[in-house]
Amino acid sequence: MSEHVDVLIVGAGLSGIGAAHHLQAEFPDRTYAILEARDAIGGTWDLFRYPGVRSDSDMHTLGYRFRPWTQAKAIADGPAILQYVRDTAADAGIDRFIRFGHRVIAASWSTAESRWTVQAEHHGTTSTLTCNFLLVCSGYYRYDEGYTPEFTGVGDFRGQLVHPQHWPADLDYAGKRVVVIGSGATAVTLVPAMAEQAAHVTMLQRSPTYIMPVPSEDTLANRLRGLLGPRRSYTIVRWKNVLLNTLIYEFSRRRPRQMRKFIRSLTVKQLPDGYDVDAHFRPTYQPWDQRLCLVPDGDLFRAIRDARASVVTDRIDRFTETGLRLESGRELQADVVVTATGLQLLALGGIRFTVDGQEVALPNTMAYKGMMLSGVPNFAFTVGYTNASWTLKADLVSEFVCRILRHMDTGGYHQTTPWPDPTVSSAPLLDFQAGYVLRAIDGFPKAGSRAPWRLGMSYGHDVITLRYGRIDDGTIRFTRRSERPHDAESTEVSGPGRGSDQITA
Structure with missing residues (x-):
């Protein structure tokens, strides 16, 4: 039998450790686990070991909202940031909930059971966990391979x-x-x-x-x-x-x-x-x-x-x-x-998603508030700002997920699903001209032409909407186990590339 947790977090880097901290502070009785593909905490800051590795953001914004940065240097080197992340995990006891060497390969949602079944590769075998809510904090690039152009000779x-x-x-x-x-x-x-x-x-x-x-x-x-x-x-x-x-x-x-x-x-x-x-x-x-x-x-x-x-x-x-x-x-x-020719992007850790047996084609989905997917229940992911520190957005995503879970508890709901709006036109998720983004952006979910389907790049605006804004905004659907998300509206919803075997926006 597979193990069950209330919330499953994918990734034990800066975002994943922060998400776990928010979750257990808000819901101390809720069960959770973190699946980490590598054998150490830290994500980016454990992977990169080149000389001088450092952040290009100041630690007063790259640091967590709940854990002050107290060192003299505001532009910190990689080892200092890694120690900060590890200390955060150890001090809160988060490290006890991490399963190292577990690379998530697939996640399947069942509306009838209101739960995800998640498969992970572990030392050549496949392990299975189930959860009520899935939060992917794997970043957006490949950890096993960087980008190198083909050079002659x-x-x-x-x-x-x-x-x-x-x-x-x-x-x-x-x-x-x-x-x-x-x-x-x-x-x-x-x-x-x-x-x-x-x-x-x-x-x-x-x-x-x-x-x-x-x-x-x-x-x-x-x-x-x-x-x-x-x-x-x-x-x-x-x-x-x-x-x-x-x-x-x-x-x-x-x-x-x-x-x-x-x-x-x-x-x-x-x-x-x-x-x-x-x-x-x-x-x-x-x-x-x-x-x-x-x-x-x-x-x-x-x-x-x-x-x-x-x-x-x-x-x-x-x-x-x-x-x-x-x-x-x-x-x-x-x-x-x-x-030093760049990164290879990888959408949502390369995980294969299905909802009620139908494959989720990520490029045909639309990102709700830059963190949830249209038509995909009880799911969120973390993508940070391109014009500011990653953790500013990661903290807000975790806070919003906690608000979602609290709202579900209060209303007795089992499922929450952003439902697509056919009048919203699509746009690239990351409106950024860097080469590493342009090479891979077609494999990512889309953003929309208007709120709440845009990936915001303003921390001040996001603080208002994500920390204090209305949860039940008419776009995200809350349902109980006996209901399906689209039961609340009879209009047929479709989107670009919709097929009989794919979930699309």
Whole structure:
């Protein structure tokens, strides 16, 4: 017989541990379990082990709402963030409810029983659990494989080729020539970190990225902590940073020319006199079409000033035995090449979903409030902000799920289902122009043209709607076991791609 829990959480990373904390604080008598595919807590922050790995968000917003960040550095490194997540789990006893090495492969909903049957691979066998509510906190990218383009001549290269997602623990790059391919957050982190030991590090980019220097410490946060204590100061600084980040984002979208000018002026101050700023640090796209890259204390620029690192803007023709030949004809010599070329997205952990025996085709569903799926009962997932810290949204998703469960308890309901509106047109779930998003977004659920089917990117707005807004809003249906969600309305609901064997929006 399979084991049953009230709530099943998939993923023991930043989102999953936070969700468990919210759940057991709100419902101490409710049973739950966390299924984690890997063998450790931490998700992203346990997986990535490359030199200098860090957050590109401040810890007063990346940290949990319920657990103040008390260290001096606001831009924290990976090990510090990992310890923060693990301490959160241990202090609340959440680690006792984690099943490691359980990769969820399928989830099947039964309306008659009002429960999910979840299958997970574990050491070559399949285990089964059932639950009343399923919450997927697996992030949105593949943990087992990063993205590497097909490069001509890779087999000719006699040096070492490394992807940051699979960093060898024994990689020795001291005194060696390193080329880092890429210009995103991973690349701008790796370059200054590796430059401390390497003979020289070259960041090879096809096109520039917006890069801004920020202080690694928040002076106000450190002062207020001593005056007001950790909890009150944390709340103040958290909202200060939310408002500041929102201001920067809105200014970037409404006044892109002025924002470009501002970022360029900061960059010019960071680089040596006469440096060709426009060749290497002037993107062709507008600010926040892609995520801004933050460099704590300008460490990337400092490595360039000290001649320990350099930037080359060009395209790769092919690998050679000793490095890379570029389309311009230039040769880059390298002992180590790091392909910081991006992530592979994976919708909802690659789980196969069925509802009453019908397959759920994710691209044909629509995301309700960016966290539940049309036509899929008792289910939620976590996708964070692309323009702010992931945890800001993760906390709100967990709070909203707890509100949903409380509403079901109060009304004696067994099922809750967002029901699709045929008058709402679809749009990509993530309205973001990064390459890793564009490569895979067609495999994700859709967003809608209006609320509540849009994935909001405003924390302030989401606080109002998710923390305090009406639960029973006429879109999400609450039913008892004897009822089906569509019983409340006789109109036939259909959507793009609807077939006899698929649940669609």
